[in-house]
Amino acid sequence: MMRIECPWCGGRDETEFHYGGEAHIARPPDPDALSDEAWADYLFMRANPKGVHAERWMHAQGCRRWFNLLRHTVSHDIVAVYPMGAPRPEAPETAR
């Protein structure tokens, strides 16, 4: 049961949130211009790192806002929380 810092509501239990998968996957502006391969890449291919992962969460039982965070996929330490649309921050060195 992780504790996730909602940028608005503060720290809440994981069960209040919905996980939204990898962050920073922008919908292609002109899908028609894409090859089937490129479209499949957008649809299905995911970074799945063992380490720091940039991912989206939504505070479903709270303010219903989406946000991004950086989380280590082994320690589950959350090393940064940042708004949708903001670039991925540098991961602090301490992330295990």
Added chain:
Amino acid sequence: MARYSIFSLARNALTGHRDWPKLWRAPEPRPAYEVVIVGGGGHGLATAYYLAKEHGVTDVAVVERGWLAGGNIARNTTIIRSNYLWDESAAIYEHGLKLWEGLSRELNFNVMLRQRGVLNLAHTEHDVRESIRRVNANRLNGVDAEWVDAEGVKAFCPPISISPKVRYPVLGATLQRRGGVARHDAVAWGYARGADARGVDILQHCEVTGIRRVAGRVTGVETSRGFIGAKKVALVAAGHSSMLAEMAGLRLPVESHPLQAMVSEPLKPVLDCVVMSNAVHVYISQSDKGELVLGAGIDAFNSYGQRGGLHVLEDQLAALMQLFPSFSRARLLRSWGGIVDVCPDASPIVSKTPVEGLYINCGWGTGGFKATPSSGWTFAHTIARDEPHPLNAPFALDRFTSGALIDEHGAAAVAH
């Protein structure tokens, strides 16, 4: 390979069991092999076994980063069935079930297959419709399948509650009598022993850290025990598949999630079959040691942590209380997690890759234990012949581009 039997046991008992040979050797890595299989789980070991046995390819190493068979093969709830909805799935899982049925003798290692029957419960009209759809499809595909109503469920599984008063009453179930459970570790050990006896080198504590390529062709793997050359490299690393694919510059449509399971303290036999429920989300069987073995769905987030949150287990147990109120006083003995690799369509990938000499077998997600024999069997074929067997041809990587997904989410109930 020393044959195992009651006679060899008795003979060894007389000598204080001092003369049993090792189950497998602990060789030093050779500089190169024809095939290097990355991942010493059930699927990797089965692949090695069938490469040697079916295709005569014995210049093979299985490279395992930790202790042999310590990944998902060591931590699954051991449910075996083949009653999948789509033709492609039914074919590959049914092939597996047939292999299971002869496996103990094939390997001369008792994998303790218990075909006690698997019930997939239906709790809503929607479940009923989809269950019957699957039963009909299974029958046409030659997979044994029955639809049983609530009384039939009760007759087959006496401890279950079919009270209509609960929140999601049992309306009926699909039943595959040939489904059941097996001893998870034994399967891996049996394949390892069989592969070793045929000359396969099993290299434990040997982590692959890189995949070497020259001009679009694999030439070998970097490992924690040095470089190992290989004409062919086969990745069978379950939860860690993305990491390995990345070493070869490949992206996969796979995400790794924790999947938890748990056991109760051992109880005298009360539950003789496997019961699975998608709607209230729990599945359960009782092992031959007496523990109730339970699991349910994944923790939502990506993780390699081999653990999840207690709330997932609490929800499963609340669901269990609807089905088996008498199990309330069974006590949780141990819970654990494994890392499963999940594809968007909940079906596996057993495929060649764009890199020559590189093969991948992954995406079995929450349900690949039952496929251990057929996964190894088809993958061995794919590696040896450099082309897929018809059974695994539909499970190729390119389906994500063409859109020919084999979506087992909707209709096939829980994917275990």
Added chain:
Amino acid sequence: MTGPRRLPEGGRIDRSRDLSFRFDGRRYTGHPGDTLASALLAGGVRLFGRSFKYHRPRGVMAAGAEEPNALVLLEPGRFAEPNLRATEIELYDGLTAESVNRWPSLRFDLGAATGLASGLFVAGFYYKTFMWPPSWWNRIYAPAIRRMAGLAKAPGEPDPEIYEHRHAHCDILVVGGGPAGIAAACAAAAAGARVVLADERPLPGGSLLDGPQRIGAEDGPAWAARMLAGTSAQMLPRTTAFGYYDHNFVTLAERLTEGLAPSERAGRPRQRIWHVRARRVVLATGAHERPLVFPGNDRPGVMLAGAVTAYIHRHAVLPGSRAVFLANDDSVYAAAREFARHGGEVAAIADLRADSTADGGGLPVLRGAAPVRSLGHGRVRGIEVATAPDGRTRRIACDLVAMGGGWNPAVHLFSQSRGALRWDDGLRTFVPGRSAQAERSVGAAAGRFDLEGCIAEGAEAGAAFARELGFEASVPPAPPGRPPHPAAALLSPPTGGGKAFVDFQNDVTASDVALARREGMHSVEHLKRWTTLGMATDQGKTSNINGLALMAAGLGVPPAAVGHTTFRPPYTPVPFGALAGRNIAALADPVRRTPMQDWQEAGGAVFEPVGQWLRARYYPRDGETMREAVARECRAVREAAGILDASTLGKIDIRGPDAAEFLNRIYTNGWKTLGIGRCRYGLMLGEDGMVFDDGVTTRTGEHRYLMTTTSGNAAAVLEWLEEWLQTEWPELRVYCTSVTEQWGTITVSGPHARVLLEPLVEDIDLDPAAFPFLSMREGRIDGVPGRIFRIAFTGELSYEVNLPWRRAAPVWAKLAEAGAVPYGTEAMHVLRAEKGFIVVGHETDGTVTPVDLGMERMLSSRKDFIGRRSLQRPDCLRADRKQLVGLLPEDASEVLQEGAQLVEAPGGAPPVPMLGHVTSSYWSPTMGRGFALALVRGGRARHGDRIWASATTGESRVRIVDPVFYDREGARLDG
């Protein structure tokens, strides 16, 4: 005196009260303050149970949570609890317990026959046999193996107990109420921190209760009581911390009615599970004593030395009269002295360490002694020890063997928190190393065994954590380094003298460990799985370290190189029911209720779950079958008028200048031309091109829309909309608000709909000419402001009336009174299927595109929308995709099975190629025949073809037809 072994004085028992109880049918007496184990020991009982595999007779070995042997079934019958440890059961009057895993009785157990063949039943034996003849496996071997399974019998009835949950937050959670934990909790609480202190035992003090320790002038338990009386820390006794999860989430199990008879529990919850989120955690969980591994070390009467003192001090029980103490560390000497001080005879202290300088205090000491085997039948009569330097063996008569192999810090929770363990060569065990979370281990749990040091370490940790959290605390100096507490290396037991047990419950012996090594199972994880070492209900609390040390010795490597297995929750077993808590029975999952639900329940409706709702499926009148009721309801709608409770449909208020653009991206069709007051059907796809949801959306104002969704998908659709708005298109000025429960919805449908509705409507002209199909009007209905939509899922003249939620039921009642026939979801399905309308979840399953459904006209070519690109992938363009068709069974009286598969010809041998399946199938009272919708490979080009439906009930011939069966022209829409 309650039993021959009860001391005349002392102990934390209330001698003024006698408690009578039964074990295996025999009556005994004890006192409040006894455990079942102590009271039985006092009564002279030695035989407590049988081991798992060989059914060896076993006594009690320990005095707490680590006990491997003394398992019982408490209160056989309705209140039965299986596999409880007698060492933890607090005695109450009338207690009844039974031993487990024996038949017919504990003393004469036929299962012990397996012990005779134990030469065969070595580690891993079953993998090697039972394979021949093949047919015997299922018939003979496997059932026989299964009969041997399990310990206690599973309770057969529902649990009469209830269990509750509590969520708690604190600054500092202290686990363990011994001297270290109490010092930590009090120091932190004194600084003002919110502190919770949990201890598994009924009384605080931990090991202070187990011996004669004094703190200054005070006796240990008095110190503990005084400290706790003066602190604001919340003390939870009988509370076991059983799991340490991510982000300092620790779970506790509090036993609320421990020590109360079922009749005294009075409906009180049996246990409370605490979910504690702590900013800091102090682990002061103490240590478990290690057994010694020697032949016959499992004979009843062989106990842990610390347990002997614990029984003396806690319960005034002297577990034997003449004892040999086997010492591998100095603490055993203290135990021997206590035994002697309380009237026991110490035959010898046999110290395994030749170089030991411990002071025997006048008791006979043999240094450099090794236990060769215990002696006796059923219970200990003596022990054979070999003494250095010549290895001469001698037999010493005794009725108690007290062994102490050294102490293992209880690092379970520390390890669960992912802290790294470190091998300590002095202690010959693992101790906490680097922490992974905001946590510290102190006292014996950290490998510190001097009392003053434990207290000082606890106080320092408590204060330091408080200060870290911003409280004012003066942090006392950390205590000096740990005094040495050396234990000798584990001896490899002599062979030939019988079984030397490592894991007592699972019957894993030293020779099993050696066999595992010979067979190549060198990894500690392989050792565990090959032998089942550490997998019993005690999870190896007393056996794991010995097992890995034996493996290390056998391999000739340091134990650190062998390592340890993974510690997993729970620390001690927790009932399933306790973890489920109150989310069971009526509270299992919310039942969402519509405004009409009371009326429907009173009217005898039959309900079906749809999402979290229970929707009325049909309304049987006296004696009607479902088919009759549904037929009547259908006819009413086709011929007169019916009313449907559509309140469960999701409703989303969508506003903003960019709302139309937003709908354009979300839906497959175009929205920019929809007039105010007009409605339009929309189809939503996932980005993979598959149908996700559908519904009618109405433009209610310049920049306002009201979207409806399917009942089951309402929350998912709102989330979907928010996701796109917030994450992808933040530039779109649109707000979405759920109004599902604002508006109760009654669909009035049928040729008489208007006539029925008109009297209730004040200011809306219901005349189809003035109020055309697919439009909306606002006005007063039954005096209440509401809205009416002209939408028809049945194909008949229909008005969908939206009223403020709580005002809908009176209108419903009035309509029913006026003659509108309530119809349920089943009739609705029949009626919509006759019209060829799809239902998401029937005709779709996540693999169906709009084209498959024949809805290509819903796909705008003038804009992009979610999922559009996916429809151009090769597989979506195949001509032989499964397409929506109608089916008519050749036998008109037949209703096809929903889920029947479609094939070209009957009776083929598997695998039979399948063409598709029946998605919806009903009896049509209108057509007087069965009909169905189906998805069929290339079906649209096959209208008129005859194929077969293959169902569990048989095969039938069907004709492929157009999916619209009724009123193709839409002539009935306006009544």
Added chain:
Amino acid sequence: MAEVREIDGLSLAVLRGGGAEFRAAVAGALGFGLPEAPNTVAAGGALWLGPDEWLLVSGEDQTGPLEEALEGQHCAVVDVSEARAVLELSGPGATEVLASGCRLDLDPLRPGACAQTALARAHVLLEPRAGGVWRLYVGRSFAAYARAWIEDAIALQAMSAPP
């Protein structure tokens, strides 16, 4: 013992919008400003739900005047008086009753604060009020469940109080 009851007669509206102009117009219409800090309540009866979202609670319908004042602005005023039921939990031990179903840290919550969270398996908006009273706003169709859940917790509390 704690007790729970439903209160009736409150007008509830969800208000969405942002920007200085919006806030000024709202303050003008309501007579008080919207709470800016997350999870706080403005005394006049506005509870923070999100950075651009509030729940207005009042004795009378405010949607009309608000819509007028906000004419022409991009915002939303949505009447949800029916959509949400309002429960009040009061009496000794009320906080413990909530703590058996809410994962939130309730101790620091004082009047003037509010929080959205889950009560067992239902979404709730919690508002601590004077006198140790907790107000719970819950989806109308979930009200019966929420109430049953609380009543069950109260009953258990009554039983588990030491005799």
